[in-house]
Structure formats: C-alpha cells, structure tokens
Amino acid sequence: MHQLIAAPYADHHLLVRPGSPRAARLPLRRYEELRTPASSVAPAWLADAARLAWDMELSEQAVNEIVLVRNHSPYGYGRASYELNLGCNYDCEHCYLGLKQFSGLDWPDRERLLHVVRDAGVLWFQLTGGEPMIDKFFPETYELAYELGMLVKILTNGSRLATARNLALLTRLRPNRITLSLYGATADAYDGLTRRRGAYRMFLKGLDAAHEAGLPLDLALIITRHNAHEADQMRAFADRYALPYREYTHMSPTIYGGAETLATQAPNHLADREPFRGCNAGHTFFHVDPHGMASICKVGRDDAIPLMTTGVEGLSRLGGVADSLMLRTGGCTGCQLSGTCRVCRPLAKVYQEAEAPLDRYCQHSTTRS
Template identity: 50%
Template sequence: MHHLVASPTSGDHVVLRPGSPKALRIGASRFKDLSTAVECPAWLVEAGRNLWGLNLAQVPLSGTVLVREPQPYGWIRATHEVNLGCNYDCEHCYLATKQFSGMELDDRMRMLQILQDAGVLWFQITGGEPLVDRYFREVYTKAWDLGMIISILSNGSRLHDQRILELLDARKPQTITISVYGASETTYNALTRTRGAWNTFIKGIQAAREAGLCLRASLIVTKHNAHELDEMRGLAERWFESYDEYPIMGPTIYGGPESMFSQSYEHLRSRKPFTGCNAGTTFFHVDPHGHASLCKIGRDPYVDILTEGVEGLKRLNQIADVELQRAGACTGCGIQASCGVCPPQVKLYRQSKAPLATYCQHGKDREEVVRWLL
C-alpha cells in the first residue's frame, strides 16, 4: 500500500500524501527520476520528513510511492455518484426520487480504470448517500489503489460503521464533507424525514473525529431549519475543519420544482457571477450508470464511457462548447456578464417553470417568488 502519489497535473508534477493537504511540486526531471529510482531519492527523503513526518531514508520506492503514468487527455478531476439512493428523504434534495440503481461491480471497476487512463487525480465520491451503497468499499478501495486522491460527500450517518472506519483509516481520504441539516434532534429529524437520523449523524461525526479524519461541513439552509442557523454555525465551528453555507434550493436534476419549495425566502441571495468553468475540459461527472457529463447539473448530452472508453471523453469538449453558451431567453441579455447562474442550471429552472426572480437578475418581483414558494 503506497504512502505517496506522484503524478502529472495541469502541466506540472506533484507528490501528494493521501489524507494530507500538503503537496510537493516537482519538476519534470525529478518526476522522470522517480520512474527509474530504486530507493527514495534524497530530495524526497527530506520532503517526506519535513512535510509529512515520514522516514523514507533507504526505503524502496516501489510500494512507497505510486508513480502515475502521464496521460495525453488533460483530465484532472472527476466526480462520481455511486448511486442516487439515500437513507434520508429530504424535501429539498435535488435528486428527487432517490432510486438505488447503477452498474454491477465489474463495470464499476472498469469505469475506474478508464478514469485513471484519462488522468483523473482528484476524485470525489458522492450520491445519494455513498456510504450506504452496496459497493462503496470496493469502489473506494479500487480508486485509492489506482492513486486517486479521494474526497467524499456524505450525510455522515454511516461513519460509525466499523468496516467503513477501518477502510478510511487504512486508506485516508483527503476530506469528508458532511451535510448538516439542523442543530437539534427535532429539526434534523424533521428535515430529513427520517426517524433517528440525528442520533446516527452525531454517532458518525464522533467516530470520524476520533479516527482523525478530516471533516468539513456543508450547512444546508432551508425554511425548515433556518431558525437554527446560528446554532448550526456554532456546531460546525466546534466539530469541523471548515464549513460553507448553501441557502439556495434549485430544481431537481429532472427539472422538477419540488425541491425548491423548501427555500427559505429570507436566505434567497444573489450568486457570484458565472464566468465560465472547466466542466468538459479538465473536469467531468460520472453518474451511477457510467454516463459521463459536464457536471452534476449539466447531465445531458452524455458519453457512455463503458461503451466509448477513454477516447469518448473527448466529446465532452464539444458538448461544453454548446452547453455552456447562453441561449434561448438569455440571448441578448444586457447583464449576462454579472449573471450568477450557469447555462445548464438555467435550463433546469426553465423546465421547472420557476419564477424568473428565483434565478435571474431581471426578475424583480420577489412577491411572486414568495407566493410561488408558499
């Protein structure tokens, strides 16, 4: 089992330690040296000691450093939904029906190999709730063993499972980001519409903290828990390394409006201007069926990577050129440069028939939003 990963990335080369935020940038010549070295070179011994507290003196390189082969495709990051199912039933969930389905194990292993062949280094595992997926441990182990630096998005309810804790302790993730739905048992259980959810959430967080895992928080703010926002912030400051707040409820991935009715009107705010992104160029998303798309929002068109392989991912560049352009009702808009909604998300808002004021700066009639939400 490797301790370090050496990999090309964005025209550069890095050495990373799974589970650590610290990274070492190295030149092309040093990266090439790692491909033929028998023992860890002196510069890596020094870096290992100073950055990660590792003693690499006279240690064989093989089995200590996983050196990833350069790839010609330019992909750096990917996210993967292991399923769309969840053990919660949150009203605000953008996945809507939350059905358990997806690839069998052999296809998941093949998909991960394709991602490595594409050059994916930073890999986010999400769901649904990924920790309740029947193949989570196998997918996580395979991705980690391929040299991917993994982050996990979870509700934390299964982090107390000893099998999962042992896996994450042996093969450290970079971070685990936990969605926080309240600061009290009553509010948390009501929002998740799941009996006992608060207790398993607390149990999971305590177990992960004791295991020394890096935890971050996403505070999900809806009309059902907004009255506890200050308490949620306090909880996050005590238990997590850092946190972000998510107060805007968008449409479902199918363009349905049902997730938006949990919006706290008081917390509906303007977004930062959308100035483009790297979706379809250095980043992509893979759903439970092996369909690669621009991102979690822009799911169509997609590439079936199990059928088309790594070469098929090249089509995402062409898809991005089309899907990331303003079109339809946005054509001719005079304030596009300050618009905070990406084109694929605008498409979902239109499908949901949401009031213009929920997502467009031209929509000034906030009373219409209030009436619609109520």
C-alpha cells in the first residue's frame, strides 16, 4: 500500500501522507515527475521532503509503490462526505437524521460510488452515518477509499472502535482523523441522552482502545438539554485525554423537516452564531447519502443527483444546484437583514419547514417582537 499521495488540490498540487495532517506543496514539475518517474528509485528531493514533513525514511520500494499519484479531475472537488447508512445503535432524541433507517448500497454499487468520488477529485473524505462503524460494509468501504488515495476521516459514536477487526484495520491503514461524539461526562447523562443502557461504557472502551493505539482523535461535544449541566465536566473530560474538541449546541430540525428534535435545545446554549459569510458547498465539496444521492452538503439536500445512474458526470450540475439553493428565497425573500444573517439559506429553509421558533435561527425574532 502507498505511503504518500501526490494529488491535485484546488489550483495546486500536494504531497500528503495518510494519517497525518501535514501536507507539502508540490510544484507542478515535481508532480509530473512522480506521474512519469524516470527511474524506479525515489528521487532525492522526495526523500528529503518526506524526512522534513513526516520524519520518515523512504523504504527501498519503487517510487510508484511508495507514492500514489492522483489524476487531475475536471470536476475539481477536494472534499466529500458519505453517509454509509442512516442506521444507528443509539437513539438520541436530538438526532437530525430523524428516522435513521437501516439501508444503503450493496457492495458492487458501493465500489462504483467510491470510484465516482475518487474521479470527482476528492482527497479528504469523511465517512459518517448514522453510525458508520455498524454498517456491514464499513471495513471494505474504508479500505477501498484509502486504497483509492483518499485521506479518510470518520465520524463515530465510538461504540465499535474497540473491536479487534476495526482496531487492526485503523492501525494498519491510519485514518486522518476520528471524531467521536461525546454525549455526557457520566453514564447517567450519556446513557440517558442516547437512550441506550451501557452506551457510555462502550464509548469509553472504544475511546481508550483508540487512544492507546495512538489513533488521531478529537471530540465533538454535543450539548443538549439532557447534559447541559455536565458541559464543564465534558470539557474537563476532553482535557484529561488531551484531545481537541468542538462544541455543538444548536439543535436542528430533522432532514425530513421534523421539529421533534428542537425540544432538546439547551436554552442557555443558544449563543449567537457568527454571521454567515458564504460557503463552497456544491462547488468544492459535496455530500452523498446512503443511496448514492449527491447533494451540496448534509443540510441542503434538495435537487440531489443520483450518482449511481449519472456517474461522475452528474456532478457537473451540482454547482448550479448550489447557487440556486443559496438564493434568499421562500421565507427569506426580500429580507433586509440577510447580509448579517447567521444561517445559510439551506439551513434557514429546514428551520422554516419545521416551523421552528424564530429565536433558533433568525434575526427577526428580535426585530419583529
């Protein structure tokens, strides 16, 4: 298996190493040199770059075995996320996936989808769910994405991280990051929020195993009305493991426009978001659901493209879809405050469809009251 990847990314080229956050910029001529190496021996500049960036000595292997060279893609996507399956072994009340149905592509279609994602140019690839590690094809999906030259990130609840098969896979082919959701600092809060007895114990087991194996971890602190009283303890928990973390405090409607998740909002954690300054959803990154439907992101799922029938060519429409989804239409039509709005139009739309209280997302909660 390759140790390094040379890949086009945006308007330049990168040399990256699976499992490492570091990247070296490659001049075009160096990238071309790796594409058509003059000799099977790794050039001296590559050995120097590997030593400098990753403190690694290149093995005796032929250069084309050490470096996987990714082709240019006319689609130019650098990142994507993929929901393997919406099913989950927890039953969190705040979950924006709503029904969490267990279904996904069979293996031949999954293989095809991963090649489409690769052909779209994707270098950073997030595997998510539902809980991705309970999907029956998780190991195969992970391994093929890695083999195709993508840097894989996993979003997980951690409950399956300690299994021998997963640990062996992830230590052999290191992911670039594993983000574990933290739902409480005690078994009471954690099991209560996830509505699964023993969930906290499984989480700790997975976290400890991955931590001990030296896998690159961080935490997503999910703060709802069920565990807000433990917010400080959750931060202290992350500090005890010396793990970076981000806090998620805004509960969204479900992807089906359901409002049932909104009641889990912790009222004291409805801090103002930063004004929305635009994003590249649909232009430089995209999202794929369990059935191979590509959308601009996890929130803006309208006008999704069926990649299993269109192939990679279908993605040529996604930029146009993104531009139309960003227009301040529907409940935001003509809003004089849109320049300082804290949410993008796709997010505003899901709140509006769920008839969420304005104070959850819209500045008119203060201007109209």
